[in-house]
Amino acid sequence: MSDMRTENTELTVNSGFAALENMDVLNEAMADDCQGLEFSFDRVKLPAGGGTAFEIPSAEGEDYEMAKDITGVIVYNHPAYAYYHDKYTGGNNPPDCGSFDGIQGIGTPGGNCASCPYNKFGSGDGQSKLCKNKRMLYILRENELFPITLSLPTGSLKAFTNYVKSQLSRGRKLNRVVTKITLKKATNASGIAFSQAVFSFVRMLDADESAAIAGVTESVKAYAANLTPTALMEDVPFVDTETGEVIEPLK
Numbered sequence: 718m719s720d721m722r723t724e725n726t727e728l729t730v731n732s733g734f735a736a737l738e739n740m741d742v743l744n745e746a747m748a749d750d751c752q753g754l755e756f757s758f759d760r761v762k763l764p765a766g767g768g769t770a771f772e773i774p775s776a777e778g779e780d781y782e783m784a785k786d787i788t789g790v791i792v793y794n795h796p797a798y799a800y801y802h803d804k805y806t807g808g809n810n811p812p813d814c815g816s817f818d819g820i821q822g823i824g825t826p827g828g829n830c831a832s833c834p835y836n837k838f839g840s841g842d843g844q845s846k847l848c849k850n851k852r853m854l855y856i857l858r859e860n861e862l863f864p865i866t867l868s869l870p871t872g873s874l875k876a877f878t879n880y881v882k883s884q885l886s887r888g889r890k891l892n893r894v895v896t897k898i899t900l901k902k903a904t905n906a907s908g909i910a911f912s913q914a915v916f917s918f919v920r921m922l923d924a925d926e927s928a929a930i931a932g933v934t935e936s937v938k939a940y941a942a943n944l945t946p947t948a949l950m951e952d953v954p955f956v957d958t959e960t961g962e963v964i965e966p967l968k
Contacts, residue, residue, distance in 0.1 A: 757948070758855065758940075761787065761867045767902035767910035773865065787867065787898045788919060789858035790930055791891045793937040797868060798822070799949045800835050800848040814848070815946030824946050844906070845871075852877060855937045856898075857930070864937060872903065873914035880916035892934050893927050895919040 762772035762781060772781040796819035799812035814824035814835075822830050830836050835847040850871055855864040869877055884894060896916055903913035922930060 758864055758866045761865055763868075763870065763912050764900070765912075767904075767912055769900040769902060769912065771900065785899065787856055787858070787865075788895065789856045789861075789864075790894070790922065791854050791896055792857050792864055792930060792934045793855045793892065793941065795819075795853055795941055797851040797853040797949060798830065798836070798848050799851070799946070800824075800826075800833075811945075811947045811950050813946075815949045817853075817941060817944050819850075850874065853941075855941075856896075857933060864933070867898070867914075869914060870911075872905070872911055876914055876916060884918065889918075889921065892930050893922050895922065 759774040761774075764770060764772070770783045770785055771787055773784050773787070774780075775782050795817050798814075798816040798819060800814040800822070802813045802825070812824065814822045814827055816822045816830050820830055822828055822833060826833065826835070830848075833848065834840060836850075838844070838846055840847040852869040852874060854867040854869055854877075856867060857864040880896075881891065884891060895918075897919050899915045899917075900912045901915050902910055904910050
């Protein structure tokens with residue numbers, strides 16, 4: 718009887734974080750299929766007006782699905798500072814200066830972020846900074862090989878900082894735990910409602926998962942090291958958490 722087996726060349730995704738066993742295959746696929754392409758991870762959209770549901774790109778990448786929470790491993794995170802010389806008018810225009818380490822600015826004025834006058838409280842409307850300090854989170858969900866990104870706005874940085882501190886105090890690194898992120902409606906001093914992220918611990922990763930995640934973290938770090946201020950462009954409505962103003966992207 719002849720052997721009727723055929724070679725399966727598709728990338729198989731295992732269940733849960735066991736999907737990370739395919740990282741070697743994934744890296745090879747990226748090298749072949751993404752060569753010459755401007756590759757980026759899918760971005761999560763935050764709602765305006767204090768909404769409590771995320772908008773996550775669908776599997777097809779053309780539409781968005783509403784989700785009350787994002788649960789996964791924060792494999793990596795870094796600052797995402799953006800300064801616009803002229804008033805920010807939405808997407809499709811990169812900031813004049815950006816920073817992905819919170820130390821060195823790229824662009825104009827560029828240079829040391831700590832001594833930059835635009836990175837001082839009060840340089841904005843008297844209570845804020847002209848340079849918007851955000852943080853980029855790379856979140857890997859179960860049954861997926863690519864992380865999604867969440868640009869964490871200024872109004873959620875304190876909650877994130879407290880969560881990181883609480884995990885580190887228990888000897889847990891972010892890329893070794895499963896985290897659940899939800900949204901709650903918050904109000905600033907001017908009475909403007911905005912969406913604020915809430916972080917909660919779900920579980921520790923097991924030894925095999927932690928070992929696999931370490932490889933993902935290194936891959937994402939390499940990706941982030943090549944980012945330019947263009948990556949800070951928004952393709953969604955921008956909501957100023959200090960004024961509540963919703964600025965639609967440029968068309």
